[in-house]
Amino acid sequence: NAGVTQTPKFQVLKTGQSMTLQCAQDMNHEYMSWYRQDPGMGLRLIHYSVGAGITDQGEVPNGYNVSRSTTEDFPLRLLSAAPSQTSVYFCASKMTGTNTGELFFGEGSRLTVL
């Protein structure tokens, strides 16, 4: 029962470096999304996708890129990391077309940008 798998779990970057947070799910979910969690701010949606080849921006998309070439994978790219991107990142997926639509979350990735 792998569910939603995120890697890496921890990462430290220097300002200006680039990196990719990986997310994979094995539940054949059409919908995948990335959130960032900051103290006092809750979870804020960065980008989401409703299927391969389809992505859209959430509340806080600046500084992040995504692509969805397969149903299983939804990587999040930071092209030039900034200290403001220090956060805990969650990938989540769900089925579409059902009203309940419970989100299944990965374990989170803690990113620190120095």
Added chain:
Amino acid sequence: AQKITQTQPGMFVQEKEAVTLDCTYDTSDPSYGLFWYKQPSSGEMIFLIYQGSYDQQNATEGRYSLNFQKARKSANLVISASQLGDSAMYFCAMKANTGFQKLVFGTGTRLLVSP
């Protein structure tokens, strides 16, 4: 646009007592869903309960119930008989049932259960 408001940054409750965590929402969509998630100190997000906007009855799941008042746009979580393991962050979320069905979260309420 959808918006979730949780006005209680922190709540305290004694073990075995009931506690209500507040959530209000705003949306122009006629069909939507409301969720509550729990995040213990270990960090994972745990789904607790779901309420559909057209559901006639309030949702219940074990010790969790959702007090849904559509006219007031509120979806409060009620935890009965609190346990020490209930100490965690609790997030309210909603999604429209049209369009891309993205989930929007509130800022959360930290619940501390004392012996």
